[in-house]
Amino acid sequence: MEPFRVHILGCGSALPTMRHFPTSQIVECRGKLFMVDCGEGTQLQMRKSSLSFTKLGHIFISHYHGDHCFGLIGMISTFGLLGRTATLNIYAPEALNEILKKQIAFFCRDLDYEIKFNTVDTNEHQVIYEDRSLTVETIPLHHRPSCCGYLFREKPTLPHIRRDMIECYQIPVSQINNIKNGQNYVLPDGTVVPNERLVTPADPARAYAYCSDTKYMPELHRLLHGVTTLYHESTYATDNLAMAEKYNHSTAQQAAMVARDAGVKQLLLGHYSSRYPDEKILLEEARQIFENVRLTNEMDVINV
Template structure:
């Protein structure tokens, strides 16, 4: 299967600590790289990850809180210093474009590439990006400011050719696309070889949902059907449940409830409050509800 990975660059929350960077991660899909949020230190973490700056084709910003976008202006400047010429598309709530344009006019006046800001409607779920193999949809979330997550879905692929059978019947490679599309094969002797003997089923499409800052939404799972891997913020444990409600955040237990209700394969926890020196307490609370819960950490890579 083609690579579909999540590279964690930062999984802390607003208050800086020595243990975690603010929110940022790279979604790698079939050789393409997409940056999810861009907190302070994202560039340093990109260097440590050994991911190529030049391969980032788009940036997705969930909301306009500093721990999710303070690193963006520095990244744009570095792209310029590296000689980038390819357009960079930034998907975000509409207000970011005005803020960033002011900064770019001051700090990035000589960029030799275009930065295209695409406003997203955080109130609706809709496709905002599409290419031959992938779609990206917004996921409406509920936070103190306009906020949305993003859902990456692979498009269905064609079946696989059974090379042993194809070689046995001497089928030329030039006919493989037709067979993948459903055609049978007729031998020189007139024998019809059914398509079902020539192919194996296509890989099931995978999907990754990035649910940034949000309070617990009882109906969120309805938007996540078919998701393979879910990242859901888990800022607090149950010991700070009232604080989570006050600041429109979620507990690890609530994140696990969403994962269980949505029927995902695995849950990634993140956006940890600086109050926790050991996130194991968050992991235990999540695993009581959804056993396949995992802690994110800087420089970890997860297969979707």
């Protein structure tokens, strides 16, 4: 299967700690890199991860709280110093795009590359990016400022050719694409070789959902069915449920409830409050609801 991985660059929340960087991730899919959120220190974390700056063409920002976007202007500046020429696409709520334009005009004059701002409607569930192998959808969330998550969904691939059958029937290379697209093969004597003898099933399409800062949304699972791996913020344990409700965040237990109801295969926890010196309490609470869950940490690389 083609690589589909998530690189955790930061999984902390607003207050800095010695354990975690602010939120940022790289989604790697079929050789392309997509950034989700860009807290302080993101470009340093990319260096540590040996991720290529030149392969990063799209940055998705969930909302304009600083722990999700304060690293963006520094990264834009660094791209300019490195001589970038490729267009950089930024997807963000309209208010943040307007702020970024002012920052760029002040700090990053004379860039040799174009920055294309794509305004995201955080209240709508819609496809905002598409290429030959992938779509990216918005996931409306409930936080203090406008906020959304992002769903990276692979497009279905074609079946795999059985090389032994190709050789057995001496099928020319010119017919392989037709066979992958479902056609039978007719031998010179008129014998029809059914398509199912010539191929094996395609790899199942995978999907990764990133749910940034949000209060618990009992209906959220409806947008997440079919997701393979879910990242859901888990700022608090249930000992701080009142704080979660006050500041529109989720507990680890609530994140697990979303994963359970959506039927995902794997749950990733992150965006930890600085009040927890050991996040195992979050893991233990989530596992009471959903078994296949893990804590994220900086430099983790997770297969979707």
